Amino acid sequence: MKTDLFVIGGGPAGYNAAKRAAEQGMSVVLAEERRLGGVCLNEGCIPTKSLLHAAKIFDQGKKAADFGVAFDGGGRSSMPWRPRTRTGWLPP
Numbered sequence: 001m002k003t004d005l006f007v008i009g010g011g012p013a014g015y016n017a018a019k020r021a022a023e024q025g026m027s028v029v030l031a032e033e034r035r036l037g038g039v040c041l042n043e044g045c046i047p048t049k050s051l052l053h054a055a056k057i058f059d060q061g062k063k064a065a066d067f068g069v070a071f072d073g074g075g076r077s078s079m080p081w082r083p084r085t086r087t088g089w090l091p092p
């Protein structure tokens, strides 16, 4: 096979190089031995941010009652929101 550019590795460095070269009109072949996207897409940036976000939601969920949000454990939730003052919830 004849090609202008052969990129080894489909992580952010590799796929950006391949994309830029292709945009310039070069014929490009990219070889990836594991999963396209490299560390960033498959293990690093994206999964860790997703995990951090899930942990944040879980942590906030533990304080939900403080904000008038209730979960019944069966996937249902309610938010009978009432304004709260320093001395407690205002009556409905």
Ligand SMILES: Cc1cc2nc3c(=O)[nH]c(=O)nc-3n(C[C@H](O)[C@H](O)[C@H](O)COP(=O)(O)OP(=O)(O)OC[C@H]3O[C@@H](n4cnc5c(N)ncnc54)[C@H](O)[C@@H]3O)c2cc1C
Binding pocket: 008, 009, 010, 011, 012, 013, 014, 031, 032, 033, 034, 035, 036, 037, 038, 039, 040, 041, 043, 044, 045, 046, 048
């Ligand atoms: C936990 C964690 C969190 C991170 N969070 C961030 C973030 O928030 N922001 C940020 O900017 N960066 C973050 N990073 C860093 C980011 O993941 C890396 O900077 C980025 O992945 C580097 O890209 P790369 O293409 O140079 O290498 P890699 O992503 O490692 O990709 C290299 C690719 O080449 C392939 N390869 C290697 N040898 C061969 C071969 N001989 N033949 C075929 N394929 C081959 C590999 O399988 C791999 O897919 C994080 C990293 C980690 C570990």
